[in-house]
Amino acid sequence: MGWVERWGRARSVVTELMVGAPDSRAARGVWYNSSVSEPISYSLYLHIPYCQVRCAYCDFNTYAGLNDQIPVYARALATEITGVGAAAGRPPAHTVFFGGGTPSLLPLDALGLILDAVRASFRLADDAELTLEANPGTVTRDYLVGLRGLGINRLSFGVQSSHPHELRLLDRLHLFGDAAQAVSWARAAGFDDLNLDLIFALPHQTLDQWRQTVDRTLALGPDHVSAYALSLEHGTPMRAWVYRGLLPMPDPDLAADMYLLAHELLKQNGFDQYEISNWSRPGHACRHNLQYWRNLPYLGFGAGAHGYAAGQRYSNVLAPGAYIERLSDGAPSPFPTSAARQQTTALSRDDEIGETMMMGLRLTQEGISLTEFARRFGQPLEQRFGREVRQLTARGLLETDGGRLRLTEAGRLLGNQVFLEFV
Ligand code: SF4
Structure with missing residues (x-):
């Protein structure tokens, strides 16, 4: 699943135990950066709901x-991609992200068809990042070679755990050995940008078991690791099992210890933390997700996909059958609308400011540039949020350094308390 889709659930330790929130911002037609008057390059999210x-x-x-x-x-x-791209006049794009669901269930010819539409409808940068989420156990060596041949240059494998009993508890179909095999095939196919997703704070999980998962994952040699605490979402069997007492409630203190342990192990192995739940080797931060965290425009395609463009935040109809039905009439729509839209919200300046703060503070190194904030919103951050910043700084949760406002290490564990001050 793409970051925005997972936004409401698998957040940081912190966030899990508290609240969540949405995304976005934009302009008209092709987006223009007010300071450089060049078209803004979009990120494209393609949802595969199977x-x-x-x-x-x-x-x-x-x-x-x-x-x-x-x-x-x-x-x-x-x-849908063709219609939106045409309505925007074939704008630039620099990332494409196939999220799900399980995009690796798409046959190569279906992926080729979609990528042809992307390339015909958007001016894709020569160095564009093209990510596909894949579940270990759904890929073969030939399939990965085929993906590379289509131009996919980044893979994100949902590894989650190295322990069979934990994978069973999560209802995952693969074993850790499948993940190891998939990574080795991906390297042989020429992928040099691999993310591995992990989940911690599972019921019954011990700190040692989590340490083993992180160690074994690092032994696979990834370029990027995402680690999210389990979130008990409404309507899921996992939540029902916990609330019926069949499984223990995750312990927030243990979850925090697991988060800090992962951070330490990743740091020792040459990974930089660049976002609350994401670590990468130098040069391997996910450019697609950075677009979300920098609160820059992206276009969402597919059933239930979200987008943020032309001053609107929007989402598509959820059911794939309804989505297919709506797209079958082929009527043109003004940018960024498509026949699949279910909900559109016009964003106020205050919305954009709040979202920019909330998203930008997730970036643990980059944070929020005070200069960029003033340029974008015509008002110094200190003027707008002086009291909040002073109080959170006094509590040791925020720091200002080199013209950037960011969370402290302590603040990363209490991210949502901080974010709430700005929305
Ligand atoms: S967590 Fe499981 S069901 Fe959900 S998108 Fe991933 S593979 Fe599919």
Whole structure:
């Protein structure tokens, strides 16, 4: 799943135990950066809402047992991309992210069709980052070679745990050995940008078991690691099991220890933390997700996808069948609308300011540039949030350094308390 889709669930330790919030911002037609008067380059999120089974903890917009729909869904997705790209006059784009669901269920010909639509409808940068989320156990060596041939240059594998009993608890179909095999095939296929996703704070999970998972994951040699605390989302079997007393409630103190342990192990192994839940080797930060955290525009395509463009935040109809149906009429729509839109919200300046603060403070090194804030909103950050910044700084949760406002290490554990002060 893409970061925005997972926004409401698998956040940092901190966030899990507290609140969540949305994304976004934009302008008209092709977006223009007011300071340089050049078209803003978009990030494109493509949602693939199909999975082999639904995992016990998952509340994403994804469906099991509908894989027969995939070819027609791919055509609908290509239609939506073509329509929006044409309405915007074939604007620049620099990242494409296939999220889900399980995008690795898409056959290569379906992916090729979608990527052809992207390239025909957007001016894709030569060095564009093209990510595909994949579940270990759904890929073969030939499939990965085929992905590389289509131009996909970054893979994100949902590893989650190295322990069979934890993977079973999560209803994941793979074993850690499948992840190791997938990583080795991906390297052989020429992928030099690999993310591995992990989940911690599982019921019954000990600190030692988590340490083993992080150590084994590091032994696979990834370029990027995401680690999110388990979140008990409404409507999921996992939440029901915990609330019925069949599984223990995750312990927030243990979750914080796990988070700090992961950070320490990753740091020792040459990874830089650049976001609350994301670590990378130098040069391997996820450019697509940075677009969200910098609160820059992105276009979402597919069932239930979210977007942020032309001063609006929007989302598409959830059900893949309804999405396919809506795209079948082919009527042109003004940018950034498409026939699949279900909800559109016009953003006020205050919305954008609040979201920029909340998203930007997730970036643990970059934080929020005071100069950029003043340029973007025509008002110094100190003037707008002077009291909040002073109080949070006095509590040791925020720091200002080199013209940037960012969370302190202590602040990373209490991110949502900080974010709430700005919205
Ligand atoms: S594979 Fe991922 S998207 Fe699919 S059900 Fe499991 S957690 Fe959800």
